Amino acid sequence: MDRIYPTRQWYKELVVYQIWPRSFCDGNADGIGDIKGVISKIDYIKQLGANAIWFSPLYKSPQKDYGYDISDYRDIAPEYGTLEEFKQLLALAHEKGLKIIMDLVVNHTSDQHQWFLESRKSKDNPYHDYYFWRAGKKGGKKPPNNWLSTFPGPAWQYDEHLNEYYLHLFAVEQPDLNMDNPRVREEVKNIMRFWLDMGVDGFREDVITFISKKEGLPNGFPLPAARGIEQYVNGPHIHEYLGEFRKEVLDRYTCMTVGEAPMMTPKVALRYIEEGENQQLNMMFHFQHMEADCLFISWIRRPFNLRKLKKVYDNWQTKLYGKAWNALYLENHDQPRIISRYGDECYRAESGKLLATMYLCQSGTPFIYQGQEIGMTNIRLPELDMYVDISTINTYKLFRKLHFKHETIMKIAKEASRDNARTPMQWSAGKNAGFTQADKAWFHINPNYTEVNVEAQLEDPDSLLNYYRKLLALRKENPVFVYGDFKMHYRRSKKLFVYERNFEGEKLLVICVFSDEPVRFRTTGGLKLAGAELLLSNYTVDNPGEDDFLTKPYETRVYLFR
CATH class of the missing domain: 3.20.20.80 (Glycosidases)
Incomplete structure (x- = not known):
């Protein structure tokens, strides 16, 4: 085949x-x-x-x-x-x-878009059905359903003038469009x-x-x-x-x-x-x-x-x-x-x-x-008031509701915030x-x-x-980077990410070492590095044709077989 x-x-x-x-x-x-x-x-x-x-x-x-x-x-x-x-x-x-x-x-x-401003004027406004306006449950006191926003918080906002809620899967200022219209x-x-x-x-x-x-x-x-x-x-x-x-x-x-x-x-x-x-x-x-x-x-x-x-x-x-x-x-x-x-x-x-x-x-x-x-x-950033991302601020509020300590949330925010x-x-x-x-x-x-x-x-x-x-130039010059297939080596390794690419008679071997400690690398599948060109590496390699070597911290190499 x-x-x-x-x-x-x-x-x-x-x-x-x-x-x-x-x-x-x-x-x-x-x-x-x-x-x-x-x-x-x-x-x-x-x-x-x-x-x-x-x-x-x-x-x-x-x-x-x-x-x-x-x-x-x-x-x-x-x-x-x-x-x-x-x-x-x-x-x-x-x-x-x-x-x-x-x-x-x-x-x-935005809730400041002209469509939305028109939609909230009246229930018979031609733009009203551009958005998801719905009557609340229990006489309007509760939202139309139990959905929550992906920016943590309610997914429905009440409008007193219309006595209806509008749907926002993100921030309250981001009403969802009704694509069924x-x-x-x-x-x-x-x-x-x-x-x-x-x-x-x-x-x-x-x-x-x-x-x-x-x-x-x-x-x-x-x-x-x-x-x-x-x-x-x-x-x-x-x-x-x-x-x-x-x-x-x-x-x-x-x-x-x-x-x-x-x-x-x-x-x-x-x-x-x-x-x-x-x-x-x-x-x-x-x-x-x-x-x-x-x-x-x-x-x-x-x-x-x-x-x-x-x-x-x-x-x-x-x-x-x-x-x-x-x-x-x-x-x-x-x-x-x-x-x-x-x-x-x-x-x-x-x-x-x-x-x-x-x-x-x-x-x-x-x-x-x-x-x-x-x-x-x-x-x-160490303090909450230094953040400007609405998702970060809303997530902080959710975590507080879930009884996380302020210090714990800030520790997470330092790593996780979009800011x-x-x-x-x-x-x-x-x-x-x-x-x-x-x-x-x-x-x-x-x-x-x-x-x-x-x-x-x-x-x-x-x-x-x-x-x-250099890497982007190599990608432009060699179609195998763009169009080659993908075959994994060292599939179970917790430190080595090694794969090959094949296209029109050329093969790339990509070696990536996710460790700051030495890792032993040996070629697999009968590959001989002596027959390949070392296109790129992040360290000086004294013997690029060696098939068995100890790696350096976060070492990476790219070989091309023609």
């Missing part, structure tokens, strides 16, 4: 750099990142080896959830710039060979057309698997948070609605889509992303590989478990191969910094290089989050880490910016930043 290789597509050869705009670069000296700041760093992104940028929301927003509460889908938040400035950025990016991916957030809007779906399609007509190249679709709720909104299983999630994740009409968006809009443009999906597995993902006439999305962000040091969410801490991580990667790499395409990431705006989680801050550069190698040598389209390429780490990923980008050892010329940045800057910054790493050929550049 002939091996089925993946089909070659332009989006499969992208390297996407994610920008969380508020903390990337401030171009007008007001302390907040903006479009002018991004324009000033376009060459930096290009030189890294990225050929696409995904923007977390730039749209107008009250910023209760930092852009994921949108009040106008067709305009830019004034603190970030203007629509004209965005068009200038778009033209410049395209001129330099960079695609632009926008965040499409259509499970919910055809007019709402038409609005979504028009939003897509607006940005695609302008020239953007695709969308990252926020919690897209939540947009179809079960009819009647039945009670959920009694969980302490996100109660009711089984009633709306992968809901009854999800494939119908995404198919509608694809056929009526996306298929008419050269663009790509990547969905975001909590509680996703390879089997379920294939229903969305398997290539063929029923494909609805190009890729899917899942969270399973982010659970190697926690139980479902980063707030329920567990010791890091390499075998658990390897099993997830093996599943996704093998079950999608030749059928669908992976989206690869280790960091984003919702996840604490990866070196602080899966690496070792005492070996920041070495473990940073290890983690980069581990995921960038796999099959899929890689996403790199701002600051990941220089090894930014968790800031670990760890949202500190300003560290450009230099100068004032405010080079992020802003204002007296003060909008948020706390990690004190390690004097050592961990772009300027210092550009000058150091052995830096993590330059390692990312």
